[in-house]
Amino acid sequence: LVSPFNFVRLFTSCGPRVRAIACLLACQCAIDGKLLQDQLSIIQMYSCGWTLSQRSMWSSAFGASIMVGGQLTSRLVRLLGDEQRFMSLAHFSSVAAFLAYSRGAFWAGLIPMIVGQQRRVPTVSWLVADARLHGLGRGEVIAMTANLRAAVETVGPIVYNLGQRLATRLGNPARVFYAAAFVGLL
Secondary structure: OOOOOHHHHHHHOOHHHHHHHHHHHHHHHHOOHHHHHHHHHHHHHHHOOOOHHHHHHHHHHHHHHHHHHHHHHHHHHHHHOOHHHHHHHHHHHHHHHHHHHHOOOHHHHHHHHHHHOOOHHHHHHHHHHHHHOOOOOHHHHHHHHHHHHHHHHHHHHHHHHHHHHHHHHOOOHHHHHHHHHHHHHO
């Protein structure tokens, strides 16, 4: 029987490079759009007064931005020269989007998110390649990354809820996105 906690092996038994890449992936998962959707919805609808229709349109546009980004990723990697530069651009784009969200500029934040949401692409590729050097199979590593993401998505909403409560007490619930911007800088 395969344990859903096998992803811990990425941190414990595959060497420092795999551990570092797994930490990077965990941080990337912590700022994933899927994880932040609750905070986005609450702030858009309750703090900014958006209607359900406006929120639905924005969610559709967010999905479209991910789709466009996916189509541009390989071209951008080639244009920038390598995956490291692409990932730096993706992280910078994510930070820009979160700073826009923190100011209530949700529509403007979708533009940098076109690239930002693709931040995990090179990381997973590196993780698979390096973990295979430690005897793990490709499918096994992909399963581990999915379980790592699920673990982060289990804890993430609790952490973001606490952050949003603090931001609300400080007078601007959208400041919760400063936390995501900080993680994006790591």
